[in-house]
Amino acid sequence: MRTERALPRWWFGLVGLTAVALVLGVLHALWFAPTERTMGTVQRIFYYHVSSAWTAFVAFFINFLACVAYLKARHPKWDAVAVSAAEVGVVFGTVNLITGPIWAKPVWGIWWTWDARLTSTLVMWLLYVSYLLLRQFAAEQPSQRIWAAAFGIFAFVDVPIVYLSIRLWRTQHPGPVIAGGEQSGIDPRMFLALHVCFLAFLLLFVVLFSWRYRLERQRAELAELRARLHRLHLERSV
Amino acid sequence: MSYWTTAMRIVAKDLLSEARTREMTNAMLFFALLVLVLFSFSFQPASDEERRLASGVLWIAFLFAGMGVLDRSFWRERVNDCLDALRLTPASASALFVGKCVANALFLLLAAVILVPLFLVFFDLSFRGDVRAWLLVLVLGTWGLVVNGTFFAAMTTNVRSRELLLPLLLLPISVPALVAVVEATAAALLGEGAMRVWIQVLIAFDVIYTTLALLLFETVVEGT
Numbered sequence: 001m002r003t004e005r006a007l008p009r010w011w012f013g014l015v016g017l018t019a020v021a022l023v024l025g026v027l028h029a030l031w032f033a034p035t036e037r038t039m040g041t042v043q044r045i046f047y048y049h050v051s052s053a054w055t056a057f058v059a060f061f062i063n064f065l066a067c068v069a070y071l072k073a074r075h076p077k078w079d080a081v082a083v084s085a086a087e088v089g090v091v092f093g094t095v096n097l098i099t100g101p102i103w104a105k106p107v108w109g110i111w112w113t114w115d116a117r118l119t120s121t122l123v124m125w126l127l128y129v130s131y132l133l134l135r136q137f138a139a140e141q142p143s144q145r146i147w148a149a150a151f152g153i154f155a156f157v158d159v160p161i162v163y164l165s166i167r168l169w170r171t172q173h174p175g176p177v178i179a180g181g182e183q184s185g186i187d188p189r190m191f192l193a194l195h196v197c198f199l200a201f202l203l204l205f206v207v208l209f210s211w212r213y214r215l216e217r218q219r220a221e222l223a224e225l226r227a228r229l230h231r232l233h234l235e236r237s238v
Numbered sequence: 239m240s241y242w243t244t245a246m247r248i249v250a251k252d253l254l255s256e257a258r259t260r261e262m263t264n265a266m267l268f269f270a271l272l273v274l275v276l277f278s279f280s281f282q283p284a285s286d287e288e289r290r291l292a293s294g295v296l297w298i299a300f301l302f303a304g305m306g307v308l309d310r311s312f313w314r315e316r317v318n319d320c321l322d323a324l325r326l327t328p329a330s331a332s333a334l335f336v337g338k339c340v341a342n343a344l345f346l347l348l349a350a351v352i353l354v355p356l357f358l359v360f361f362d363l364s365f366r367g368d369v370r371a372w373l374l375v376l377v378l379g380t381w382g383l384v385v386n387g388t389f390f391a392a393m394t395t396n397v398r399s400r401e402l403l404l405p406l407l408l409l410p411i412s413v414p415a416l417v418a419v420v421e422a423t424a425a426a427l428l429g430e431g432a433m434r435v436w437i438q439v440l441i442a443f444d445v446i447y448t449t450l451a452l453l454l455f456e457t458v459v460e461g462t
Binding site for chain 1: 386390393394396399402403406410417435436439446450460
């Protein structure tokens with residue numbers, strides 16, 4: 001039960017590696033990758049925009065697996081994995097949702113459009129904010145972990161249905177955006193920049209996630225110690 | 239007692255206690271009516287595009303009514319520990335869940351019977367499309383809302399700010415169902431556009447979430 005007091009050595013190594021990867025990401029995204037012909041410099045936000053989206057997807061997928069594992073095994077560690085993944089996932093989702101409009105305004109001429117991908121990403125983000133709110137609201141309830149796990153499963157299942165329904169909705173109303181499609185070919189240097197950025201974000205995710213997970217486990221340990229202390233006091237006073 | 243008999247007993251019990259107290263129906267209907275009235279102050283549909291918007295108004299009013307129904311569903315069982323008593327009976331948790339869902343769906347459909355004609359009157363609309371297909375949309379949409387709503391209501395009964403938490407959970411999950419019912423209603427009002435595809439979306443949504451809720455309900459209520 002007792003978690004280590006000091007942070008493990010590998011964790012500091014990971015932080016160093018992440019820092020190097022993030023610097024490499026900046027160099028690739030802002031320097032090495034060629035400037036896109038029609039969109040210009042603003043296109044460079046794409047490397048962060050896409051990387052944060054992918055990282056958020058990975059985080060929410062981990063949350064889903066942990067929710068299922070928690071309902072099966074009922075071990076609090078799975079609950080800690082689930083909440084840590086969701087929280088860090090929401091952070092990356094927020095980065096994704098903020099960088100998107102910054103890129104869209106100069107390129108599309110609008111900040112936002114209710115296109116399938118945008119809308120479903122927004123709804124996905126809302127679902128996981130709801131998940132975190134549920135945890136906050138129900139924090140003192142004995143079954144809060146079970147509820148959160150159930151909601152995590154409901155939320156994950158919703159994402160493809162949201163995507164499908166919004167896609168049907170948008171085909172009914174053609175949007176103002178004509179050039180929404182992805183270009184089929186991408187310069188190899190751009191491809192490299194994207195993957196360096198994605199790798200850097202994944203490493204950053206692992207750093208934040210493991211830190212958050214440790215915090216969650218320590219909180220649980222603290223709660224248990226407090227409860228034990230309380231029991232001891234009661235026994236003494238009798 | 240068979241599964242269905244048990245579930246129907248729960249439905250009968252909920253309907254009877256509501257018929258005697260009317261603590262929820264009156265407030266729910268009046269609240270939904272207020273929403274409709276307030277929206278009709280803000281705009282009167284003149285063009286087809288505005289008629290399309292009106293279908294959203296109907297569903298927002300309906301959603302508000304639904305929140306009241308769902309929130310009360312398990313809350314009323316707290317008096318005299320009725321929920322514990324229900325759990326002590328040999329009735330399975332899933333039969334209890336199905337019974338609660340059917341009762342809530344009936345309350346909401348009752349709201350629709352009153353709201354829809356008023357909506358048509360206030361906004362000067364009529365169904366130019368297929369009304370029978372729209373009734374199917376209404377039933378499927380209600381079920382989609384109710385199945386998730388009842389599940390979350392059971393979960394949040396003991397939470398302090400349950401009135402706030404329930405919509406926070408239910409609204410984002412219901413996005414696909416809401417898109418489908420609003421679009422199908424617009425198609426039915428305007429008499430153009432496809433309803434079939436939205437009915438398919440609603441069926442898929444209902445089947446998926448009914449299955450999930452039945453699978454997880456027992457687990458979720460075991461500690462409450």
